[in-house]
Amino acid sequence: MKIAGKAIVFGDDINTDVIIPSKYLTTLDPKELAKHAMEGMDPSFADKAKEGIILVAGKNFGCGSSREQAPIALKYAGVRCVLAEFFARIFYRNAVNIGLPVLEAPGVSKAVNDGDFLTVNLEKGEILNETKGEVMKAVRLPEFILEILKDGGLINHLKKKIGGK
Amino acid sequence: MNLAEKILARASGRDEVKPGEIVQSRVDAAMANEITGPLAIKAFREIGVPKVWDNERIVLIQDHQVPADTVKSAELHKIMRRFAEEQSIKFFYDIGRGGVCHQVMVEEGHVLPGDLIVGADSHTCTYGALGAFGTGIGSTEMAAVFATGEIWLRVPSSIKVNFCGSLREHVAAKDLILYVISLIGASGATYKAMEFTGSTISKLSIGERMTLCNMAVEMGAKAGLVNPDEKTLRYVEKLARRRFEPLKSDQDADYEKTLKIDVSRIEPMIACPHAVDNVKPVKSVEDVKIDQAFIGSCTNGRIEDLRAAAEILRRGRISKGVRMIITPASRRIYLQALREGLIETFIEAGALVTNPTCGACFGGHMGLLAPGEVCISSSNRNFIGRMGSPEAEIYLASPITVAASALAGRIVDPIEYLED
Ligand code: SF4
Numbered sequence: 001m002k003i004a005g006k007a008i009v010f011g012d013d014i015n016t017d018v019i020i021p022s023k024y025l026t027t028l029d030p031k032e033l034a035k036h037a038m039e040g041m042d043p044s045f046a047d048k049a050k051e052g053i054i055l056v057a058g059k060n061f062g063c064g065s066s067r068e069q070a071p072i073a074l075k076y077a078g079v080r081c082v083l084a085e086f087f088a089r090i091f092y093r094n095a096v097n098i099g100l101p102v103l104e105a106p107g108v109s110k111a112v113n114d115g116d117f118l119t120v121n122l123e124k125g126e127i128l129n130e131t132k133g134e135v136m137k138a139v140r141l142p143e144f145i146l147e148i149l150k151d152g153g154l155i156n157h158l159k160k161k162i163g164g165k
Numbered sequence: 166m167n168l169a170e171k172i173l174a175r176a177s178g179r180d181e182v183k184p185g186e187i188v189q190s191r192v193d194a195a196m197a198n199e200i201t202g203p204l205a206i207k208a209f210r211e212i213g214v215p216k217v218w219d220n221e222r223i224v225l226i227q228d229h230q231v232p233a234d235t236v237k238s239a240e241l242h243k244i245m246r247r248f249a250e251e252q253s254i255k256f257f258y259d260i261g262r263g264g265v266c267h268q269v270m271v272e273e274g275h276v277l278p279g280d281l282i283v284g285a286d287s288h289t290c291t292y293g294a295l296g297a298f299g300t301g302i303g304s305t306e307m308a309a310v311f312a313t314g315e316i317w318l319r320v321p322s323s324i325k326v327n328f329c330g331s332l333r334e335h336v337a338a339k340d341l342i343l344y345v346i347s348l349i350g351a352s353g354a355t356y357k358a359m360e361f362t363g364s365t366i367s368k369l370s371i372g373e374r375m376t377l378c379n380m381a382v383e384m385g386a387k388a389g390l391v392n393p394d395e396k397t398l399r400y401v402e403k404l405a406r407r408r409f410e411p412l413k414s415d416q417d418a419d420y421e422k423t424l425k426i427d428v429s430r431i432e433p434m435i436a437c438p439h440a441v442d443n444v445k446p447v448k449s450v451e452d453v454k455i456d457q458a459f460i461g462s463c464t465n466g467r468i469e470d471l472r473a474a475a476e477i478l479r480r481g482r483i484s485k486g487v488r489m490i491i492t493p494a495s496r497r498i499y500l501q502a503l504r505e506g507l508i509e510t511f512i513e514a515g516a517l518v519t520n521p522t523c524g525a526c527f528g529g530h531m532g533l534l535a536p537g538e539v540c541i542s543s544s545n546r547n548f549i550g551r552m553g554s555p556e557a558e559i560y561l562a563s564p565i566t567v568a569a570s571a572l573a574g575r576i577v578d579p580i581e582y583l584e585d
Pocket of ligand 1: 229265266267286288461462463464522523526527544545
């Protein structure tokens, strides 16, 4: 799986309240959630992400509550992949489960600037920064997580597995 | 291997696992409540398998909004009830039958030493008190567990917290864990397991060990664990719903880091607004006037907590300006407290005793705070807005400190207050 897009860079400890403020949790419509993605940090984010972007962040991305609405809001706003130094545990799982690729890449938040054009090779765990002409290593995803992501999330993945039997 | 590694190795059918590895594991039990359950049920239907993987290992518990406080809550309860019936879920704890989910899981024998248990609730880490690996997951993931009984987990590295010495009078397990949180911080154990060990632990009751493990997630941890001992085995013997095989850490197990704490030096601690790691000695925050005092929740709503509170409340009457809410964590605890005369003590002192529920703990119902109000609570989170108005302030402390403060009408160090 190759994913390409412009980078939007954030800092450390971005929590789920910033990613999707709790006042929007009553809606389960992903498109509605997407409108408010990262609103706590940058109200114009949804607009900037529309074209499809790669979100780059520092340490502990997605900390706070276990709300699944956080990765859903990002995904439907146009985030194709999140690269971070490391993720909060439940966010990481929820992202994979709803089919949003997440990659841990130590050093990434320093090496990438806002607006750099990135190509991520999920299988290889490689990030190509085309703007700077640099290649970075990320922590490679295990095979079965790749499978879940390729299927677009856990529910589809299971449906396929069960249907294929 | 340490306890967390051993449990994950067995659950994934391996001889050995190492931190960082991702393993596909079989769970021994799965729990959902009426807040996370209905979403999981919806996702389960999308997967399209007709039957759950095991109707005796899925435990469904109504606890957050019981009895139903709104039509919306009543609808959620109904979804759970229907699903339990349709899937012949053997262990469904409806209103009046159980209590707060984590307490029910433990006292009804669904958590056993050596188990891997997932719960659609972040405080599932409480089960480590019995030597089980309990961890919280989201609703979609729970749907997959309902369907398959399996989950992928990353093997965490472990932090060992070694407690030695004896607790001073009026110092409780809650003070210990608040102290640990002050050292590790609110994200210091992210992805990790925390193993609580040392000579102090063997003296603690199962309930006190639950208080420790319960708050592991407040440091970002995936699980909190205590190695099972004689006490654990005696506790589960009569309750166990299944066969089990305890596991223990090896003597030479690896830990990412070890903390040594002499508990005889720890004084009553309190987490101040609005972060669980904003911990101070209680005596440094005295003279904060309180409006509400709450004893309850999966952290500190157990029989030992109620006994400790009753012992203090027997000394007088709750201060005029304070409303005190006491919520036994389960039906069993409620009954036991009745039999011991604790409920009578509470009512005579001027407290309001509610039915077992999450209730005030997460600002669901039964005891919300108005703007500008201050609450001292025995629960586990003091985030902005957690117990009602975002303009209210929440302090977290032991049931002893909460009870003493309720008498005083302000936050007091129980050691100083009770010795006067
Ligand atoms: S008592 Fe509070 S912390 Fe425990 S499960 Fe209920 S709401 Fe969550």
